[in-house]
Amino acid sequence: MHAREEHSGATISLWSDELLRLTHAPFDTGPDSVMVAFASNAELQCFLALGWPFPTNVLDPYVENIVAINGNTAVWPPPDEKGRKGRPGLLDALKLHDLPARSQEHKDRMRDMILKNENYTPEQRREIQDYNEEDDDDTIALLGALPINDINHALFHGRYMAAVAREERVGLPVYSEYLLDELAPNWDAIRLHYIQRDDEFHLYDGVNFVEERLWDLIRAKGWDWPRTPTGRYQLKIATIGRQATRYPELKSLARLRDQIAELRINKLVNTIGADGFSRCPLLPFWTITGRNQPSARDKMFLPGLPKWLHGELKPPRDMALVELDFVAEEPCIVAGLSGDPAMIADYQNGDVHWLFAVRAGLAAPDAAVDHRIRDLCKPVCHGMNYGITPYGIAAKTKKSLDWAREMQARHRYVYSVFHQWRGDVVAQAHFDGVITSPFGWRLIVTANTKTRTLMNFLAQAGGGDVMRLVSIVATECGITIAAPVHDAFWILAPLDDLDTTIARMSEIMTEAGRLVAGIPIRVKVEAVVRWPQCLGDVRKPDAKGQAMWCEVRELVRNGGLQKVSNA
Amino acid sequence: MADEPAAKPDLKVVSNKDPAAIFDDLATLRKESKLTVKRKTVLVNVPVEKPPNNVHFRTHPTLKLENATVIKDKNGTSDVWYFIVPAMRGHPKLAPRLRPVTIMLACLWPGNGFLLWPVPERTSFKAWKSEKNAADLAQTIWMSMVWNEERSDFDVEKAEEIDIEPIWPKESFEELLKIGFADVIVDNEDHYFVRRLRGIID
Numbered sequence: 001m002h003a004r005e006e007h008s009g010a011t012i013s014l015w016s017d018e019l020l021r022l023t024h025a026p027f028d029t030g031p032d033s034v035m036v037a038f039a040s041n042a043e044l045q046c047f048l049a050l051g052w053p054f055p056t057n058v059l060d061p062y063v064e065n066i067v068a069i070n071g072n073t074a075v076w077p078p079p080d081e082k083g084r085k086g087r088p089g090l091l092d093a094l095k096l097h098d099l100p101a102r103s104q105e106h107k108d109r110m111r112d113m114i115l116k117n118e119n120y121t122p123e124q125r126r127e128i129q130d131y132n133e134e135d136d137d138d139t140i141a142l143l144g145a146l147p148i149n150d151i152n153h154a155l156f157h158g159r160y161m162a163a164v165a166r167e168e169r170v171g172l173p174v175y176s177e178y179l180l181d182e183l184a185p186n187w188d189a190i191r192l193h194y195i196q197r198d199d200e201f202h203l204y205d206g207v208n209f210v211e212e213r214l215w216d217l218i219r220a221k222g223w224d225w226p227r228t229p230t231g232r233y234q235l236k237i238a239t240i241g242r243q244a245t246r247y248p249e250l251k252s253l254a255r256l257r258d259q260i261a262e263l264r265i266n267k268l269v270n271t272i273g274a275d276g277f278s279r280c281p282l283l284p285f286w287t288i289t290g291r292n293q294p295s296a297r298d299k300m301f302l303p304g305l306p307k308w309l310h311g312e313l314k315p316p317r318d319m320a321l322v323e324l325d326f327v328a329e330e331p332c333i334v335a336g337l338s339g340d341p342a343m344i345a346d347y348q349n350g351d352v353h354w355l356f357a358v359r360a361g362l363a364a365p366d367a368a369v370d371h372r373i374r375d376l377c378k379p380v381c382h383g384m385n386y387g388i389t390p391y392g393i394a395a396k397t398k399k400s401l402d403w404a405r406e407m408q409a410r411h412r413y414v415y416s417v418f419h420q421w422r423g424d425v426v427a428q429a430h431f432d433g434v435i436t437s438p439f440g441w442r443l444i445v446t447a448n449t450k451t452r453t454l455m456n457f458l459a460q461a462g463g464g465d466v467m468r469l470v471s472i473v474a475t476e477c478g479i480t481i482a483a484p485v486h487d488a489f490w491i492l493a494p495l496d497d498l499d500t501t502i503a504r505m506s507e508i509m510t511e512a513g514r515l516v517a518g519i520p521i522r523v524k525v526e527a528v529v530r531w532p533q534c535l536g537d538v539r540k541p542d543a544k545g546q547a548m549w550c551e552v553r554e555l556v557r558n559g560g561l562q563k564v565s566n567a
Numbered sequence: 568m569a570d571e572p573a574a575k576p577d578l579k580v581v582s583n584k585d586p587a588a589i590f591d592d593l594a595t596l597r598k599e600s601k602l603t604v605k606r607k608t609v610l611v612n613v614p615v616e617k618p619p620n621n622v623h624f625r626t627h628p629t630l631k632l633e634n635a636t637v638i639k640d641k642n643g644t645s646d647v648w649y650f651i652v653p654a655m656r657g658h659p660k661l662a663p664r665l666r667p668v669t670i671m672l673a674c675l676w677p678g679n680g681f682l683l684w685p686v687p688e689r690t691s692f693k694a695w696k697s698e699k700n701a702a703d704l705a706q707t708i709w710m711s712m713v714w715n716e717e718r719s720d721f722d723v724e725k726a727e728e729i730d731i732e733p734i735w736p737k738e739s740f741e742e743l744l745k746i747g748f749a750d751v752i753v754d755n756e757d758h759y760f761v762r763r764l765r766g767i768i769d
Binding site (some may be wrong): 405406 | 600604678
C-alpha cells in the first residue's frame with residue numbers, strides 16, 4: 001500500500017505483512033478527512049479483506065472524470081479509437097486532461113509483476129514503491145484537473161463505490177458442486193445434444209457452427225439480412241433473434257444459439273471462488289445513464305446469462321438468498337417525474353399496461369385482465385419512454401401499422417401531461433447542453449446526442465439513482481447484497497432473520513424509489529431460496545428457464561449424453 | 568473443487584442502524600427539476616371535408632352545427648368549403664349555390680385524426696341521403712364510405728372489428744369551427760369569393 005497525506009505531505013508505504021497487523025487504516029478516515037482513490041472499489045475491497053472500517057468520505061477521480069466527460073463524444077472514446085468500449089482508466093484520464101502519463105506498457109508490466117509474485121526481490125520492491133508513488137501523484141494531479149462543482153454529489157458517488165466494494169466482495173452463491181463437477185465437464189455433450197435436436201438447418205458440424213452454411217441458407221431463402229461494415233452477414237445472437245421475428249423458421253436456431261450452443265460455460269466457471277460464490281466486477285457508472293455494466297474478460301455475470309442457468313443460485317448453509325424486484329420501476333419514475341395524474345393513478349392502481357389498455361379503449365374498465373391485450377400494450381407503454389415509432393410498435397406487437405399509429409395517438413392523448421413533459425425535458429436538455437437525473441447524474445448533450453437517448457434518460461438514470469441509494473443504505477445498514485441486477489437486488493439473509501431482513505430491504509427500496517420518483521415504487525419478493533435448496537429446486541414449473549433447467553439436469557444425471565470427440 | 572470444504576462467507580446479520588436516518592442525509596442531494604423551457608403546441612389546421620374513402624370514422628353525437636350553409640368550391644385539386652353566414656344567404660350570387668348542411672365533428676381511424684364534415688341536410692340526391700345516413704350511424708359505430716361509380720352513390724359499410732372508442736380533440740367546437748373556416752367565412756359583400764362570383768377583378 002502506498003498513501004500520501006496531502007495536508008502533512010507524509011507518505012505511508014506498507015507491505016502486506018505490515019498491513020495484516022493493522023486493525024484500521026494507517027491514516028485518518030474520520031469525518032474531517034477524505035480518502036482519494038482511483039476506482040476506489042478496489043482499494044475498499046482491501047479494507048474489507050483486512051477488516052478495516054471504511055473511511056467516512058471517499059472521493060474517486062475515476063467517477064468524477066466520468067462525470068466530467070459523460071456523453072461528450074468529442075473526447076471519449078478517443079477520436080483514434082472510436083470502437084473503444086468502457087470508461088477511461090487512469091492513464092486515459094490523465095491524457096484527457098492534458099496531464100503527463102506513463103506508458104500503458106509500463107503500467108501493465110508492473111501490474112503483472114505485482115500480481116504474479118508473492119515475494120519480491122529488493123529491486124522489485126523499489127520498483128513497486130516507485131510505481132505506487134507515481135500512481136498517487138497521478139491520482140492527485142488528476143483530481144486537481146477535474147472540475148468538481150458539487151462536492152456533496154462527488155462524495156455521494158464515493159459512498160456508492162463503497163457499497164459496490166461490499167457487493168463485489170459478497171458475490172452470488174452458486175451450486176458449485178453441480179456446476180463444476182457435473183455441468184461443466186459435460187458441457188460439450190449437452191451442447192451436442194441440443195444441437196442434434198434443434199439444428200433444423202444443419203448449420204453445425206458437431207458443436208462447431210459453420211458460418212458458410214448459414215450464408216448459403218440466407219441466399220437460398222432470399223432472406224433480407226443485415227451485414228457488417230465489411231459486407232459479411234451479421235451473425236450475432238441478437239441479430240439472429242431479431243431476424244427470427246421476421247422469419248419464424250429461424251426461431252429454433254435463435255433459441256439454440258442463445259440458450260446453450262454458443263454459451264461458454266467456462267466464463268461462468270472463471271467467476272467461482274473457493275467459497276462457491278460467483279464474483280464478477282460490477283463496473284459501476286459504465287453506462288451513460290450511470291448504471292453498472294457487470295462483466296470482465298473471460299468472465300460472465302450470472303444474472304446476465306440465460307434464465308435457466310439462474311437455477312444455479314444456492315445460498316450457503318443456514319442462509320437464504322432472496323430476490324427483490326421493483327415493480328414497473330421505469331413507468332413509476334416517469335409518472336412521478338412528469339407529474340402526469342393519469343399515469344400516476346394507473347401506477348398506484350395496479351398494472352400500468354392493462355390500465356393503459358382500458359384508457360385506450362381496448363378493454364372495458366370492469367373487464368378482467370386479458371393477457372393478450374395487456375401484452376400488446378406493454379411494448380407501447382415501454383416504448384413511449386424513448387419515443388418508439390409506429391413502425392417499432394408494429395414490429396414488436398406484430399400488429400398492423402394502422403393499429404400502431406392508433407395506439408401511439410391514444411397514448412399521447414391519455415397521458416398528455418407526460419408527453420408534454422417529455423418534449424420539454426428534451427428541449428431543456430438541448431437548451432442547457434446537459435441533462436441531469438434527480439440525484440445529479442449528468443449527461444453532456446451535444447449535436448450527436450440522439451433524441452431517443454434524451455427521451456429515455458430520466459427513466460434510466462433515475463433508475464440508476466434508485467439503485468445507488470438502495471445499495472448505499474442497505475449495505476450501510478448491514479444488509480448483505482449479493483448482486484444488484486438492473487431493477488432488482490439479490491440479498492443474503494440468515495434463515496432465522498429472514499422475514500425481518502426482507503421487510504427492511506423492501507422498506508429501503510420503497511423509500512429510495514420515493515426519493516427519486518416522488519411516489520413510492522412498489523417492491524415484490526420475486527424468489528426466496530433457502531439452504532440447502534437452489535433456485536432450480538424452488539422455481540415454479542412455468543417460470544422462464546425452469547423447464548430447461550430440469551431438462552438439462554435430467555440429461556446430466558440420467559445419462560443420455562453422447563461423448564464428444566475433441567478431434 | 569467439490570471435495571474442498573466451502574469457506575464460510577463473511578456475512579453479517581442486519582444491524583440496527585436506522586435506514587430512515589440515512590435517507591434524511593441523502594434526501595438533501597435530490598435536485599429539483601426546473602423546466603424553464605415550455606413548448607406549446609398550437610392547433611393551426613382543422614380540415615373541412617368528408618372523410619376519405621380509406622378510413623373509418625365516427626361522428627360526435629352532440630358537437631355539431633345544424634342549419635349551416637356552405638358553398639363547395641375548388642382550389643386547384645382540393646375542395647374549399649365557404650361558410651356562408653345567415654345574413655348573406657339571400658345574396659343573389661350565393662343563394663343558388665348554397666348547400667344546407669350540418670357541420671359534424673368526425674374522428675378518423677387509423678391515426679386518430681379529426682375533421683369537420685359538412686353533412687348534407689337535403690336528401691333529394693340519393694348520394695346525399697347515403698352521406699347523411701352514414702354520418703348518423705357513425706355516432707355510435709365506426710363506418711366507412713366509398714364512392715361507387717356504377718351506382719352513382721356511396722357504399723356505406725360498418726367496420727368489422729374496431730372495438731375502441733374515438734378520442735375527441737380538447738379544443739371547443741367553436742374553436743375548431745374558427746380554425747377550420749378561418750379566411751373562408753363569407754360575411755360581407757366585399758368578400759373576395761363574392762367579388763369573384765360577381766366578376767370583379769381585383
